[in-house]
Amino acid sequence: MEDQKTAVIRTVGAEKVYDMGKTRVRALAGVDFTVEQGEMVAIMGASGSGKSTLMNILGCLDLPTAGSYFLDGVRVETLSRNQLADIRNQKIGFVFQGFNLLPRTSAVANVELPLLYDRSGEKINTRKLASQALAKVGLGDRLDHEPSELSGGQQQRVAIARALVTDPSLILADEPTGNLDSRTSVEVLALFQELNDQGITIILVTHEEDISKYAKRIVELRDGYIIRDEQVADHRRAAVDLETFTPVAVEVEV
Amino acid sequence: MKSSRLIKIATQSILKNKMRSLLTMLGIIIGVGAVIVMVAIGQGAQSMIQQQINSLGTNLIVISPGSSNSGGVSGGAGTYNRLTVDDADKLRNESIFLSGVSPEIATRGQVIGGQGNWRATINGVSTDYQFIRDWDVISGRFFDQSDMRSNRKVAVLGMTVADNLFPGEDPVGQRIQLRNVPFDIIGVLAEKGQTASGTDQDDVILAPYTTVQTRLSGRQFVPQILASTAIPSDIEAAQEEIKAIMRESHGLAQWEDDDFTVRNQSDLAETAQGTTEVMTMLLLAIASISLLVGGIGIMNIMLVSVTERTREIGIRLAIGARGSDVLTQFLVESIVMSILGGAIGIMIGFGGSYILGEATGWSTTIQPATIFVALGFSAAVGIFFGLYPARKASVLDPIDALRYE
Ligand SMILES: Nc1ncnc2c1ncn2[C@@H]1O[C@H](COP(=O)(O)OP(=O)(O)OP(=O)(O)O)[C@@H](O)[C@H]1O
Ligand SMILES: [Mg+2]
Numbered sequence: 001m002e003d004q005k006t007a008v009i010r011t012v013g014a015e016k017v018y019d020m021g022k023t024r025v026r027a028l029a030g031v032d033f034t035v036e037q038g039e040m041v042a043i044m045g046a047s048g049s050g051k052s053t054l055m056n057i058l059g060c061l062d063l064p065t066a067g068s069y070f071l072d073g074v075r076v077e078t079l080s081r082n083q084l085a086d087i088r089n090q091k092i093g094f095v096f097q098g099f100n101l102l103p104r105t106s107a108v109a110n111v112e113l114p115l116l117y118d119r120s121g122e123k124i125n126t127r128k129l130a131s132q133a134l135a136k137v138g139l140g141d142r143l144d145h146e147p148s149e150l151s152g153g154q155q156q157r158v159a160i161a162r163a164l165v166t167d168p169s170l171i172l173a174d175e176p177t178g179n180l181d182s183r184t185s186v187e188v189l190a191l192f193q194e195l196n197d198q199g200i201t202i203i204l205v206t207h208e209e210d211i212s213k214y215a216k217r218i219v220e221l222r223d224g225y226i227i228r229d230e231q232v233a234d235h236r237r238a239a240v241d242l243e244t245f246t247p248v249a250v251e252v253e254v
Numbered sequence: 255m256k257s258s259r260l261i262k263i264a265t266q267s268i269l270k271n272k273m274r275s276l277l278t279m280l281g282i283i284i285g286v287g288a289v290i291v292m293v294a295i296g297q298g299a300q301s302m303i304q305q306q307i308n309s310l311g312t313n314l315i316v317i318s319p320g321s322s323n324s325g326g327v328s329g330g331a332g333t334y335n336r337l338t339v340d341d342a343d344k345l346r347n348e349s350i351f352l353s354g355v356s357p358e359i360a361t362r363g364q365v366i367g368g369q370g371n372w373r374a375t376i377n378g379v380s381t382d383y384q385f386i387r388d389w390d391v392i393s394g395r396f397f398d399q400s401d402m403r404s405n406r407k408v409a410v411l412g413m414t415v416a417d418n419l420f421p422g423e424d425p426v427g428q429r430i431q432l433r434n435v436p437f438d439i440i441g442v443l444a445e446k447g448q449t450a451s452g453t454d455q456d457d458v459i460l461a462p463y464t465t466v467q468t469r470l471s472g473r474q475f476v477p478q479i480l481a482s483t484a485i486p487s488d489i490e491a492a493q494e495e496i497k498a499i500m501r502e503s504h505g506l507a508q509w510e511d512d513d514f515t516v517r518n519q520s521d522l523a524e525t526a527q528g529t530t531e532v533m534t535m536l537l538l539a540i541a542s543i544s545l546l547v548g549g550i551g552i553m554n555i556m557l558v559s560v561t562e563r564t565r566e567i568g569i570r571l572a573i574g575a576r577g578s579d580v581l582t583q584f585l586v587e588s589i590v591m592s593i594l595g596g597a598i599g600i601m602i603g604f605g606g607s608y609i610l611g612e613a614t615g616w617s618t619t620i621q622p623a624t625i626f627v628a629l630g631f632s633a634a635v636g637i638f639f640g641l642y643p644a645r646k647a648s649v650l651d652p653i654d655a656l657r658y659e
Binding site: 056059061062081082085086087088089090094096100101102103104105109113114116117118162166 | 259262263266270565566568569570571572573574575576577578579652653656
C-alpha cells in the first residue's frame, strides 16, 4: 500500500456493474481516485457517465462490485451494515441529486432527522441545531414549511442544510446547484467554500463548467472512466463574485 | 436512539397520516371495545344472577326428595320417600345450626278478589319462611304461630298479586278466594323481582302450610323444605346435621343412600354461574376473534405502509439510521397505534357497556383489570403484527430504497 495517511478517499480499481439479467451495465469501469483532506473536487461528466454511482460508493451507500474503497484508510467493504450507517451519520454529509426530503415534514424536522440518529450523544438540542443549519442556507424564515410548500431551489437548500447539520468532515453533493438560479448557485458555492476553508473536504457533482471553476480540482468521467483530473490553477471565489452580484440584486429589488 | 426520540418519530408519522392511522386502529378499537362490552355483559349477567340468588334469602338450604347421585332412577324411589311435615318439625326441633325451617307447599291456582281474577302460586309455608327468605312485609303483618296452630285462613300477598288484584289500594283487611276458600289478607310483601330463570317471585300468595294442606292441596307430603342458618359459616355443618337428622327421620340403614338432597345457595349459584360463564367465554371468544382480525388489519396496513414508505426508509437509512432504528420505528408505530386504538376501544367499551347497562338494567361492571388486560393485549397485538413489516423495512438496501418509485 502506498502512503495513505491523509487520503480521505481512495478508490482502487473501483468497478460497479449493474447486472440486470439480459444486460450488464458497467457504470464504473475501474476508477482510481484519491482525495486528500481539505480538497474541493468537482466531478463532471455527461449524463450516465457514472457520477452518481461513484458518489453513492464514496458516500458508503453502495459498495463497488470489484476493486476497493478506503475511507480515512478504512476499507469500506469490510464494514458491517451498522458501521456503514454510523459513518453515513457522523462523517458524511450527503446532498442527493433528487433532494430526498421526507414529504409532509417541515423543513426543520427534515434537517433535524440525521441528528435523531446520532449515537455520539453530543447533539442534544437537535431542533436548535437544525434551525441554525437552515439559517446558514438562508432559510431561517422557512422552518415550518413542508417540501411541497418550497420552491425547487429552497428544497435543494434544505437538503444541503440536512447534510451540514451533523458537522461532517466530508460533504458529498450530487448536483447541489442543479435546481438553483445562478445567484443562489453562487451562494451555495460560497457556503461550500467557507466550509472548505474550515478544512472540510467537499466533493460535488456538476454539469456546468461555470460551477466547476469554483472547485480546486476537476475530475471528469466518461463511461465509467476518469478521463480528466486536473487542479484548477486559480479557482474562483464565490464570496467575491457575490459582491459583484449584489448591486444587480439591489437594483432589481428597488 | 433514545426512546423519547423514537416515540416522537413514531407519533409524527402516525399524525402525518391521520386517516390511514385511524383506519388501521379501527380493528383494534372495535376489538377492544367488543371485548370490554362482552366482559361487562358477562360480569353484569353474573352479578345479576348472584343478586337474584341472594334474593332467595341468605344462607338458604334447600332439602328436596330423591337422591342427587342416582339421578332419574331415584325419581321412582322418591315417591316412596317423600318429605313430610314431620321431617320439617324434626329438623326444627333437633337442629342446633338451623335458625329457621319451613316446608314449602306450592300450588298454582285461581285467585278471586278485589278487582277480579288472577292466577298465582299459592305457597304454604311456616312463620320461619319470612326469615329464611329475608322477605320484608311492607304492609300489615306476616302470619304467626297462632295462625299456624289454628289453621287460620290468612294470606300474605306478593307485590305482583297485590298490584293486580288491588291496584292503588292497600289489600290488607280485604278478602280473597283461593279455590273458593275465603282468605283474609293480613299483609303485603316487599318486591323481590325475578329469579335467575325469570320467574316472578312476587307473583305469590303465602299462607300457613297447615291451612294450605288441609284446605287447598289436601296432600300430606311436602315438595321441598327450606331452611337457613344464622351465619354463613354454619352452612356446611348445618348440611351435615340435616343429613343425619333426615336419615334418622327416614329410618335409613347404614348401607342405604340418602333419599333426599340437601343443597345450599352456593350450589344453586354455581349451576347458574356455570351457564353464564360459558356464555361469557363464548362472547369473549367472538370478541377476541375481532381483536385478532384487528391485529391482522394492523399488519396489513403496516406492510402496505412499508412498501409505500420505501423512499422514506431509504432516506432514513441514507442519513445514518441503522436497521435497528428503522425496525424500532415501525414497531413503535404499530405499538403506539394499537395502544392508542386500545385506549379508544376502552372508552368506547365503557360507553357501550354503560348504554347497555342502562338499557337492560344490568349492572355492567368494568373492573380495572379489564383495562390493563385490554391495553396489554393491544400492545401485544402491536408487537406481534408489527414485527414482520418492521423487519421487512429494516433490511432494505438504502440505495434500492431510495430509487424505489
Ligand atoms: N440501479 C441501477 N440499475 C441499473 N443500471 C443503473 C443503475 N443505476 C445507474 N445505472 C446505470 O449506470 C450508469 C451510470 O449512472 P449514474 O446514475 O451514475 O449516471 P450520472 O452520471 O449520475 O448521470 P446524471 O448526470 O444523469 O445524473 C447509467 O448508464 C445508468 O443507466
Ligand atoms: Mg446522477
